[in-house]
Amino acid sequence: MRRAAAALRFWAEVFRLRAVVDGRRRGEHAFVSVVCVLLPRFELTVAAGDREELLRTPAALAPSGPPTREQRVGEASPAAEAFGVRAGTPLGEALARCPSLKLVPPDPAGVADRWERLLVRLESIGAAVEPERPGLACFAARGLLRLHGGSLERVLAAARGALRQPARFGAGPSRFCALAAASRARVRRPVVVAGGEAEAAAYLAALPVALLRGRHETAALPEPLVRLGIETLGELAALPRGAVADRFGAPGLLAHELARGRDGKLDPRRPPERLAEELELPEALSGVQLDRALHLLVDRLLARRERRGRTLRAVVLAAKLVEGGTWREQVPFREALADPLRMRLALAQRLVLLPAPAERLRLAVERFGPPAGDQRSLLDEAEAVRRARLREAVRQARAAAGPDAALRVLAVEFDSRVPERRAVLTPFE
Amino acid sequence: MSRAHRLAQPRRARVDADLADGRPHMVDGREVDAVRESWLVEDRWWNGSPVRRRYWELVTTCGRNVVVFHDLRGGGWFAQR
Numbered sequence: 001m002r003r004a005a006a007a008l009r010f011w012a013e014v015f016r017l018r019a020v021v022d023g024r025r026r027g028e029h030a031f032v033s034v035v036c037v038l039l040p041r042f043e044l045t046v047a048a049g050d051r052e053e054l055l056r057t058p059a060a061l062a063p064s065g066p067p068t069r070e071q072r073v074g075e076a077s078p079a080a081e082a083f084g085v086r087a088g089t090p091l092g093e094a095l096a097r098c099p100s101l102k103l104v105p106p107d108p109a110g111v112a113d114r115w116e117r118l119l120v121r122l123e124s125i126g127a128a129v130e131p132e133r134p135g136l137a138c139f140a141a142r143g144l145l146r147l148h149g150g151s152l153e154r155v156l157a158a159a160r161g162a163l164r165q166p167a168r169f170g171a172g173p174s175r176f177c178a179l180a181a182a183s184r185a186r187v188r189r190p191v192v193v194a195g196g197e198a199e200a201a202a203y204l205a206a207l208p209v210a211l212l213r214g215r216h217e218t219a220a221l222p223e224p225l226v227r228l229g230i231e232t233l234g235e236l237a238a239l240p241r242g243a244v245a246d247r248f249g250a251p252g253l254l255a256h257e258l259a260r261g262r263d264g265k266l267d268p269r270r271p272p273e274r275l276a277e278e279l280e281l282p283e284a285l286s287g288v289q290l291d292r293a294l295h296l297l298v299d300r301l302l303a304r305r306e307r308r309g310r311t312l313r314a315v316v317l318a319a320k321l322v323e324g325g326t327w328r329e330q331v332p333f334r335e336a337l338a339d340p341l342r343m344r345l346a347l348a349q350r351l352v353l354l355p356a357p358a359e360r361l362r363l364a365v366e367r368f369g370p371p372a373g374d375q376r377s378l379l380d381e382a383e384a385v386r387r388a389r390l391r392e393a394v395r396q397a398r399a400a401a402g403p404d405a406a407l408r409v410l411a412v413e414f415d416s417r418v419p420e421r422r423a424v425l426t427p428f429e
Numbered sequence: 430m431s432r433a434h435r436l437a438q439p440r441r442a443r444v445d446a447d448l449a450d451g452r453p454h455m456v457d458g459r460e461v462d463a464v465r466e467s468w469l470v471e472d473r474w475w476n477g478s479p480v481r482r483r484y485w486e487l488v489t490t491c492g493r494n495v496v497v498f499h500d501l502r503g504g505g506w507f508a509q510r
Contacts, residue, residue, distance in 0.1 A: 409436065417470050418480055419509055425434040 034266065035141045035152075036178035037122065037159065038168040038185075042135025044075040046114050047107040047325070054104060058083060062103035062325075063091055074106060105325030109318035109362070112328060120271070121162045125155075128268035130175075136214065138175050140266055156190050173200045174263035179214045180207055180233075200261030205234025209255075218255045221248060233259040276364035277301045290358065294347055297363040298340050311336035311369035312343070317350055319358035327354055336369020394428050403427060439507035442497055446506075451483060456497055456508070459489040470498075 039045075044061055048054045054077070061074025071091040080086075083098035094101055115134040122129050126147050127139035141155050148154040156169050169190035170181025177200040181191040184207075193203045204211075209225045209232065212218040230236050236244070237259040244252040257263070277300045279293050294317075301307075301315075314332040321327055329350045337343060347363075397405040406428040413421045445455040453461050466486040473479045481501040488494055497508050 407434070417472050419437040420435050420439060423436045425436060 033140055033142050033173060034138050034171065034175050034178040035127075035156065035159065036136070036138045036170045036172075036175070036182040037163070038170065038179070038182040039118075039135040039165070040168070041075045041077065042115070043106065043111050044077060044104065046111045047104045049107075049110075054102060057102060058085070058098045058100055059102040059104055060085055060089075060094060061087075061106045064106045064108070073101075073103070105321075105323070107326045108328035109320070109326035112316070112318075116272075118163060118165065119269075121164065122159060123271055125158045125162045127159065128266070130266045130268045132214075133216070136179070138178060138266055139268065141171060152192060172203070173197060174258075174261055175266060176211075176215065176258040176263045177204060177261060180204055180211050183211060183214070197261040201237060201259070202261075204259055204261060205232065205237065207233050209233055209236055212255050212258070215254075215258070218251050218258070221251055221255050224248075273306070273365070273368065275301070275304060275306050276362060277304070278360065278362040281359050281361060290351055290354070290361070291344075291348055293361050294351060294363075295344060297361060298343050298347070301363050301365070302338060302340055302343075307338075307365075307368075309338075309371045311338045311372040312365055312367075313369040314366040315343075315347070316362075316364045316366050317347055318362045318364070319354060320360035321354075321356040322359050323356045327356075327358070329353065330366060332366075336372070338372050437510055439498070439509045442506050442508040444497055444499075444506035446499070451499060453485055453487060453497060453506075456487060456489060456495055459491055459493065461487045462490045463488045465494075 041055070044059070045055065047061055048059070056077070056079065058077060058080040060076040060080050063071035063073060072088050073085065073091055073094045075087045076085045076089075076094075080094075080098055080101055083101070085094045085098050085101060089097075111134050115131070119129055119131055119137060122137065122139065126144055128143070129137050129139045131137045141152055144155045144158075145151065148158045152171060156171070160167070160169065166187045168182045168185040168187060170178045170183070170185050170192075171190065172178040172181050172193035173196050177193050180203070181193050185191040193200060209222045209230060211233065212221050212225075225231075225236065230239070236255060239256065241253070241256055244256045248255070277297050279297055281293060301312075312333065313336045314330060316328060316330050318326060318328040331347060331350055333343070333346055394406040404427075407425040408428045409423050410426045411423050414423075416422050443455075443457050444453045446453045452464060452467075455461065464485060464487055466484075468484050470480060470482045470484060474481075479502065482498040483501060484496060484498045486494070486496050495508060496510060497506055499506055
């Protein structure tokens with residue numbers, strides 16, 4: 001009996017050891033599923049271009065957008081951050097904190113182009129990339145391990161080689177944990193957080209809540225959290241979930257989950273099809289002349305063979321400005337279309353927002369819609385089209401202002417001698 | 430279902446008129462400069478809600494063109510466009 005019990009204990013120990021060894025073999029980074037690529041101050045670096053000395057002085061991206069909104073600076077250089085200037089600081093406050101602050105005109109078109117090139121390079125190693133914002137992207141490592149020699153180090157090396165540009169790499173069990181790791185990494189020394197949810201929470205516990213700025217949903221939380229004395233993610237994770245929800249709502253709940261090492265799934269993008277038309281303007285243009293240039297660009301874009309009869313769902317209108325810098329506007333259409341007239345109508349409204357005369361204009365397809373029959377109809381459908389648009393306008397007016405928003409006059413007793421009996425107002429169709 | 434709104438509904442007006450011929454002198458505090466036209470409407474006499482009105486198309490001293498009527502059945506003055 002005693003011998004049998006000893007044999008049982010022996011085999012149990014053998015099986016336990018084998019399970020441990022198998023586990024270690026199976027998953028050197030079994031729980032490391034997300035890799036984060038971080039290029040700090042990407043927009044500022046692109047806007048500065050060759051003027052690298054700017055990044056060593058107090059500099060920040062100049063405010064963009066219409067002047068009616070509150071003017072806030074964009075990404076700031078490390079020297080500017082030392083004065084307390086960071087992305088989103090109001091312009092007046094930034095200049096008060098750092099009078100020698102240099103403002104760099106933003107280059108949204110250049111940023112979009114450069115970022116797209118980098119994403120394509122990452123995708124060239126087989127990664128399904130989710131771009132969070134220019135300068136920050138994540139991809140799942142698990143599917144790439146076998147493709148690149150079976151280890152995470154080789155995947156990171158492949159990504160670094162493909163980028164051909166210094167970047168920080170971090171890896172962890174969740175997207176946020178990978179971002180935190182990347183923000184502490186150095187260019188040639190990636191930080192890898194192995195393990196699962198518990199290990200991720202343990203790693204994040206000592207890190208500052210300022211990391212929540214990396215996610216746009218929680219970007220506004222660090223400041224109030226610090227004011228309340230919560231300085232680390234560990235302190236945030238230790239708070240009762242109900243109390244966080246009560247004080248900060250949905251963003252607070254998300255931050256609480258992130259601090260506990262949990263995060264949502266990656267949502268990789270579908271690599272886009274590039275189709276663009278560009279026009280060098282002989283002299284800087286604005287107003288009516290620019291409208292004509294737009295006319296030409298729309299016609300050229302619609303005539304491209306690569307369109308293959310598809311409609312356009314969204315386009316990007318970009319311009320190089322005569323004063324330096326660029327301007328970029330994404331224009332999603334209300335419905336997918338391939339009608340040059342309607343496209344020009346929608347785009348001309350955006351062209352008015354151009355802050356300065358342009359010396360180069362570019363129109364690119366952002367998203368295609370379903371194929372459309374470009375064949376002209378035998379009968380003139382202008383009347384039917386006009387009625388359909390009118391119906392749509394009435395539907396929208398009613399949705400906004402109630403059923404009496406659109407009425408029409410209906411003659412009920414047109415020849416009555418009593419005026420109030422001649423006509424009534426009824427709903428439009 | 431939306432209800433129908435009638436157009437040109439009469440609205441009550443303050444009118445001072447000649448007692449002899451019913452000709453208005455003042456409409457809503459404005460003096461009448463000229464009478465352009467006057468007509469009588471008798472309608473619906475065949476059902477339970479007959480209409481009997483004396484209409485006046487007037488021009489006031491401020492140049493406004495107004496149409497008023499005197500309800501000959503229920504009494505009272507009304508303006509109508």
